[in-house]
Structure formats: structure tokens, C-alpha cells
Amino acid sequence: MSVLRRVRPELSWPYLFGLTVLVAIPAVWAVVLAFTDYTGLNDVRFTGLDNFSRLFSDHFFWEALGNSGVYVVISVPLRVAAALTLALLLYRQGTWNAAGRVAVYLPTIIPDIAYALLWAWLLNPFYGPFAAFAAETGLPTPEWLTDPWGARVSIAVMGGLQVGEGFLIALAWRRMIPARLYEAADVEGARPAYVLARVTLPLMAPVLALLALRDVLLALQLNFVPALIITDGGPRRATTYLPTYLYDHAFRHFRLGYASAVALTMLVTTGLILYVQYRLVRRWRLF
Amino acid sequence: MTTEIRGLRRTFRGRRGSADVHALDGVDLDIEPGELLVIIGPSGSGKTTLLRAIAGLEPVDSGAISIDGRDISRVPAGERDVAMVFQDGALYPHLDVLANITFGLRARRVPRADAVAAAERAAVVLGIDGLLRRRPDELSGGERQRVGLARAIVREPSLFLLDEPLASLDAQLRDQARTEIRSVQRRLERSMVVVTHDDHEAMALGDRIAVLHAGRIIQVDKPAVVYDRPATPFVARLLGRPAINLVAPETLGLRSKDGCAGVVGIRPEHLRLVAPAAGRADGRVELIEHLGSDVVAHVRVGDDDLVVRTGLGSAFSVGDEVGVEVDGDAVRYFPADA
Numbered sequence: 001m002s003v004l005r006r007v008r009p010e011l012s013w014p015y016l017f018g019l020t021v022l023v024a025i026p027a028v029w030a031v032v033l034a035f036t037d038y039t040g041l042n043d044v045r046f047t048g049l050d051n052f053s054r055l056f057s058d059h060f061f062w063e064a065l066g067n068s069g070v071y072v073v074i075s076v077p078l079r080v081a082a083a084l085t086l087a088l089l090l091y092r093q094g095t096w097n098a099a100g101r102v103a104v105y106l107p108t109i110i111p112d113i114a115y116a117l118l119w120a121w122l123l124n125p126f127y128g129p130f131a132a133f134a135a136e137t138g139l140p141t142p143e144w145l146t147d148p149w150g151a152r153v154s155i156a157v158m159g160g161l162q163v164g165e166g167f168l169i170a171l172a173w174r175r176m177i178p179a180r181l182y183e184a185a186d187v188e189g190a191r192p193a194y195v196l197a198r199v200t201l202p203l204m205a206p207v208l209a210l211l212a213l214r215d216v217l218l219a220l221q222l223n224f225v226p227a228l229i230i231t232d233g234g235p236r237r238a239t240t241y242l243p244t245y246l247y248d249h250a251f252r253h254f255r256l257g258y259a260s261a262v263a264l265t266m267l268v269t270t271g272l273i274l275y276v277q278y279r280l281v282r283r284w285r286l287f
Numbered sequence: 288m289t290t291e292i293r294g295l296r297r298t299f300r301g302r303r304g305s306a307d308v309h310a311l312d313g314v315d316l317d318i319e320p321g322e323l324l325v326i327i328g329p330s331g332s333g334k335t336t337l338l339r340a341i342a343g344l345e346p347v348d349s350g351a352i353s354i355d356g357r358d359i360s361r362v363p364a365g366e367r368d369v370a371m372v373f374q375d376g377a378l379y380p381h382l383d384v385l386a387n388i389t390f391g392l393r394a395r396r397v398p399r400a401d402a403v404a405a406a407e408r409a410a411v412v413l414g415i416d417g418l419l420r421r422r423p424d425e426l427s428g429g430e431r432q433r434v435g436l437a438r439a440i441v442r443e444p445s446l447f448l449l450d451e452p453l454a455s456l457d458a459q460l461r462d463q464a465r466t467e468i469r470s471v472q473r474r475l476e477r478s479m480v481v482v483t484h485d486d487h488e489a490m491a492l493g494d495r496i497a498v499l500h501a502g503r504i505i506q507v508d509k510p511a512v513v514y515d516r517p518a519t520p521f522v523a524r525l526l527g528r529p530a531i532n533l534v535a536p537e538t539l540g541l542r543s544k545d546g547c548a549g550v551v552g553i554r555p556e557h558l559r560l561v562a563p564a565a566g567r568a569d570g571r572v573e574l575i576e577h578l579g580s581d582v583v584a585h586v587r588v589g590d591d592d593l594v595v596r597t598g599l600g601s602a603f604s605v606g607d608e609v610g611v612e613v614d615g616d617a618v619r620y621f622p623a624d625a
Contacts, residue, residue: 183344184377188391188442189365198390202381 033260040254051261061262063237064245065269067152071223071241074156076215080208083166088200091174101171108164116229119158120145123230145231148238155226155239159219166211173207174200209281213274220270242266288355288445290318290341290478295350297336297502310336311347312502318446323472323479325493327486327525333502334482338448341480342371354445370444374451376435378423384410385419388437402441409437412471429460436471447472447479453488465492486526490514498522520621523552529583532558534591536620539613540567547620555596557617560584560603566610568593572603586611 037047055061090100107115123144125131134141144150177200185195224243227233233240233248240248246266250259297311310333318324328334339345341352343364352360359367370391378387385406392402410416413433423431432452439447452468453461469492472479483489489496490510497507498518506518517523523531531552536543543549563569570588582601586593586609593611603609 178377180373180375180377181379183364184371184373184438185390185394186344186364187342187369187371188394188438190391190394194394198382198394199379203379 030260030263033257034264035261036257037255038257040256047257051258052265054258055261055265060237060240061245064240064242067237067239068220068223068241070152071156071159072216072219074153075159075219075223076212078156078160079163079166079215079219080211082160083163083170083211084204084208086163086167087170087174088196091171101167104167105164108162112225113229115158115162116226119154119226120230123154146235148236151231151235151239155223155231158226159222162222166215169211170204170207173204177203213277213281216273216277217270220266288320288478290446291351291353292316292318292341293351293353295337295340295352296348297333297340297345298348309333309502311340311350314350314499314502314504316497316504316507318478318480319495320478321476322494323469323481323492324495324497325489326480326482326497326499327484327489328499329525330484332499334484334499335450336502337499338371338450338480338482341446342369342448343367344371368444369446369448370439370442371448371450372432372435372439372452375428375455376423376431378431378434380423382422383419384415384421384423384426384434387423387434388419388441391438391442405441406437409440412440412474413437413467428456429464432456432464433467436468440471440475443477445477447477449479449481451482451484453483453485461488468492486528490526496526498525515617515619517552517619518621520548520550520552523619523621527554529555529594529596531555531619532591532593534588534593536618538568538588538591538593539611539618541613541615541618544620546623548623550621552619552621553613553617555583555594557614558593558595559612559614560586560595560597560601561610561612563608563610566612568611568613570609570611572605572607572609575601575603575605 033044034051035046035048036044037050038044086100086104090097090104110118122128122130125141125144125146130144131141133139142150144154181199181203182195185199190198220241221243223239223241224247227239227241227244228247231239233244242262243266246259246262249255249262293315295311295314296309299308299310301307312333314333314337316324316337326334326337336345340347343359343362347360350360351358354368379390382390385403388406388409389397389399389402392405393399397405407416407419410419413436415430415433415437418426418430418434423434426434432455436449436452449468453464456464465488468479468481481492483492493510495507496510496513498505498513498521500521506513506522508516513522514526517526517531520533523533531554533550533552535549536551539551539553541551559566560572568588570586570593572584573587573592574585576583576585580599582597582599584595584597584601584603586595588611595611597603
């Protein structure tokens with residue numbers, strides 16, 4: 001507390017300035033633009049709810065929403081399961097586990113674009129290692145990125161492996177469970193599977209719920225870079241997610257007003273999903 | 288069901304140049320059928336390591352533990368037929384009391400109805416049958432302790448291990464819980480090992496007391512014997528409050544005996560204050576402490592400080608010159624090698 005008291009409030013001014021200029025003003029401006037037909041070149045003209053009625057009747061919007069939903073359904077369970085499994089495998093002290101923890105965290109600190117390019121190479125049907133392996137062993141080469149479902153799953157798996165932060169949170173939580181509870185289970189003669197089901201998982205449940213909430217939020221935004229770099233929304237718009245859809249309208253067609261309406265819709269949708277999840281978690285009394 | 292412990296050793300390697308710690312340095316100990324054995328020792332003496340080694344939670348470097356002739360020193364904890372009660376109960380916070388008690392039975396695939404019936408019986412014995420639906424965070428320290436004990440009881444093990452069972456309870460509850468542990472053990476007629484650092488608890492609870500010091504058993508005997516005839520000055524100081532007086536025999540006007548160490552032990556209750564020159568030694572009262580049922584006088588005799596237990600109506604006060612009389616039969620001469 002004494003440290004906090006000594007911090008001078010002036011120190012927050014650069015941050016507040018950045019927050020205002022880069023986040024608050026654009027956010028407010030976007031809400032305003034959502035009710036206009038602004039393109040960046042014309043005068044701001046209010047059109048009421050026109051953008052929204054066009055949006056809701058746009059087949060491509062519903063498709064993007066569906067793709068985002070598919071992405072969430074594949075990647076969130078994958079991410080939570082990966083973070084949990086890796087945390088349970090690597091929480092103990094030791095040189096090998098320490099190396100393992102670094103390896104798990106690495107994909108998360110690689111810049112998104114580099115990570116996407118790496119996967120574009122890994123999945124390349126002509127000279128990628130997966131294709132080479134398939135050719136070598138006589139397995140068929142799946143159409144990872146040219147088939148709509150192949151592309152959907154590929155992009156979801158890519159995001160599913162960047163679980164560094166979730167992994168760290170699960171790891172820290174696992175380490176907070178007192179060792180005595182496991183020793184008691186040992187003396188009681190409980191087998192590992194029983195201990196996992198009756199002790200570890202229930203005690204980890206709050207952090208898993210938290211990670212699920214956070215990952216849903218993240219999953220609605222995080223697929224933008226791979227979708228743009230690797231598939232450019234294709235094939236046949238299979239990886240056109242809400243952020244990709246928004247980007248196309250804002251920066252390819254310069255329909256800033258319309259794109260703002262998309263952004264606002266995304267915000268409300270995300271908020272609703274989080275609210276429902278939060279209520280469920282509350283009902284299960286995990287927090 | 289006799290438990291035999293022979294030559295048990297456990298060494299913790301010193302890190303970064305610090306010396307190795309011999310937590311168990313060749314422990315030999317027998318636990319008789321149906322007895323309550325208390326292991327007492329100061330912190331760091333290895334008593335918890337010994338208990339954990341018996342439970343199978345701590346590997347041993349050498350030595351053997353056997354129950355009824357069956358060597359269990361390499362057997363996994365869960366297959367040793369022992370139950371352990373941890374200091375705070377080690378209850379599962381997400382499970383209610385009933386699920387905590389039946390945890391071990393369910394882990395061993397005992398049918399649910401049987402497990403619940405056993406838990407209810409144990410809960411009645413321990414007076415926690417009204418708490419079966421509560422979560423551990425809704426229980427008091429004493430209740431948690433009893434749930435931990437109930438969890439051990441339902442397993443019906445050959446040997447109970449209790450690690451400082453009363454340490455987390457407040458003074459009032461402690462006496463009550465002690466009596467309860469004693470009566471439960473009597474009723475079950477199973478062997479029980481209780482680890483403690485509290486001499487009072489050890490003497491009140493144990494059929495026998497084993498004194499552990501630096502990883503070795505120094506003395507094992509009935510509480511009264513360990514108290515009256517401690518094997519070493521260390522054991523003498525460990526039991527009894529106020530602590531025993533350890534002085535040179537000459538201080539009390541005694542002659543040293545051949546083959547004995549140059550120190551004798553005499554408990555405060557075996558000294559009396561008398562008129563100057565009327566006792567074996569003379570001194571000056573430095574301090575008088577009122578301890579409720581007791582009054583304790585600290586008397587300076589030569590270079591030594593003697594603690595004397597006096598009656599409540601003692602006529603002496605601080606600064607008085609007094610004589611100290613000794614109950615000669617109660618003087619403990621220690622062997623020279625102690």
C-alpha cells in the first residue's frame with residue numbers, strides 16, 4: 001500500500017492520453033458512425049438504423065457469425081483442455097518440466113504474423129513437412145487449407161496451441177492446491193484416475209470456468225491474423241469470421257459506417273455470450 | 288498386530304554445500320497391538336518424517352517396517368493398511384463431510400450404501416453426525432479434526448497415524464479432543480501412533496512415549512517412567528513444566544557417583560524452601576511466579592538457578608535468603624555416556 005501511495009498520479013497521464021486518443025475517442029466515434037453512411041470521403045450523414053437492417057439481411061454476415069461460432073466451439077474447448085493438460089503434466093519442479101514449460105509458452109510469444117506464416121508453411125500442400133510426411137508414408141494429403149472444413153479446423157487448431165497465458169494460470173492454480181490433499185488420497189489408496197476426477201478437476205473447476213470465459217472473448221477476435229494471412233477468408237468464405245468481415249467492409253470497401261455497425265453488433269453479441277456464461281458459472285457456484 | 292521398525296534411515300541431501308540432514312538415523316521401534324504410542328521430540332527431531340515413513344509418504348534409504356511380519360517398507364501408501372490423520376484434517380474443501388469421510392472407501396470401490404453406513408456409524412462415535420452435509424469451511428477446527436479422524440476410522444486400518452492432531456486447536460478444545468482420541472482408540476482396540484511436541488499431551492495420551500532426538504529414539508517407556516527416570520538430560524528437560532533442574536551434584540550438596548555424568552536432575556516439585564542453613568544448599572529468591580495452581584520460586588544458588596515448586600501459602604518473597612531441601616530419592620543421576 002505504501003508503494004502505491006508513493007506513486008505519483010501524474011505518471012498515469014501518458015497512459016490516460018493513449019487510452020483516450022487510441023481507444024476511448026475511436027470507440028465513441030465508432031458508435032456514432034454505426035448510424036451513418038460515412039466512407040471516409042463523404043460528409044457524416046445520419047441514416048438511422050439502415051446499417052443494421054442491411055447487416056441483418058446480409059447473408060454473408062450470418063455466414064461470418066456462423067464461422068465465428070464454429071471457431072469458438074472448436075478452439076475454446078481445445079484451448080482449455082490443452083492449458084489444463086499441459087499444466088497438470090508440467091507443474092512439478094524439475095529441469096525437464098522447466099524446459100517443457102518454456103516450450104509450451106513459446107508459441108504464445110511469437111508474433112501473430114510470424115506464427116501464421118509458420119503454419120502456412122507447415123500446412124503447405126507442396127513443400128510443407130506435413131504433406132512431405134504424408135507423401136513419404138503413403139497417406140493421402142488432406143486438403144487442409146483448400147477444403148472449407150479443413151481450413152476451419154486448421155485455423156482453430158492454430159489458435160488452440162497458443163495457450164501460454166491460460167497454461168500459466170492453470171499451472172499457478174494447480175500449485176496452490178495443498179500437497180496434503182494428495183498425500184491424504186495416497187494413504188486412502190485412491191488411484192490416479194480417481195484423484196483426478198474427485199480432487200484435481202473439481203478443485204481446478206473455477207480456473208477452468210475463468211479460462212473458458214476469457215477464451216470465448218479471445219476466440220471471437222484472435223482468428224483475424226491467420227484468416228487474413230493464410231486463407232484470406234476462404235476457401236468459399238469458410239474462414240470469413242466476424243473480424244474478417246468487419247475488416248473487409250472497413251478497409252477494403254471503405255464502408256466505415258457499416259463496419260462500425262458490425263463492430264457494435266459484435267460487442268453486444270460478445271457481451272451477451274459472456275453474460276450467459278457468467279450466469280451459468282454462478283449457478284454452478286464455481287466462484 | 289505388532290508393528291516393527293528396524294534401522295530406519297532417511298537422509299536429506301544438503302543443498303549447495305550445506306551438510307546432509309539425517310532426519311532418521313537408525314530408528315528401532317515396536318508398536319504393540321492395541322497400544323497408543325506417542326512420539327515426542329522437538330521440531331526437527333524427525334518425528335514427522337518417521338510418521339510419514341510409516342505411512343508410506345516418505346521413502347526411506349534403509350531399514351524395514353513390518354506389520355505382523357509383513358514387510359511394508361516398499362509397499363505403496365494405499366496398500367499398507369494404515370490410516371493417517373493430518374494436522375488440520377486435510378479435508379477436501381469441495382466435498383461435504385460425508386463425502387470426505389467416505390472418500391477412501393469409495394476410492395476402494397466399496398459400494399456407496401456400505402460406505403455411507405460406515406461413515407454414519409463413525410460420525411455418531413465422534414459426535415459429528417449432525418454435520419454430514421456441511422462443507423469443511425463451515426466447520427470449526429475441532430470438528431475438522433474429528434472428520435479427519437472419522438475418515439481414518441471407517442477404513443478400519445491396523446494402525447492409525449496422527450500427526451500433531453491437537454496442535455491447531457485452542458487450549459480448551461485440546462483437552463476435550465485429547466480425551467476423545469483416547470476413548471476412540473480404547474474402543475477400537477487398534478494401535479495408534481500420535482506425534483506431538485507437547486509433553487503434557489504426550490503424557491496424558493500415551494500408553495508409552497518414544498522420545499526422538501536428532502533422528503534417533505532415545506527412550507521408549509511408560510509416561511511415568513520416562514518422567515521419573517529420564518534416560519538423558521535431554522529427555523529430562525523435554526518432559527515437565529516448569530522444566531527439571533539440571534545442576535552439578537555439588538550445588539545440592541550431593542556427591543557425584545562413579546560412572547555417572549557430572550550433572551544431576553531434580554524436578555521442581557522435589558525441592559522445598561526451608562530456613563537458611565536448614566537445607567542442603569543456601570540461596571536467594573530471585574523471582575516468584577504465580578502459575579494458578581502453583582507457585583514457582585527461582586532461587587540463586589552459587590552460579591546456578593534452581594526452580595522450586597512451593598505451596599500456594601509460601602511465606603517467602605523475593606530477596607529472601609533461603610535454604611533448599613532436596614528429596615534425595617528423586618534425584619536422577621545420569622549415566623556418563625548419556
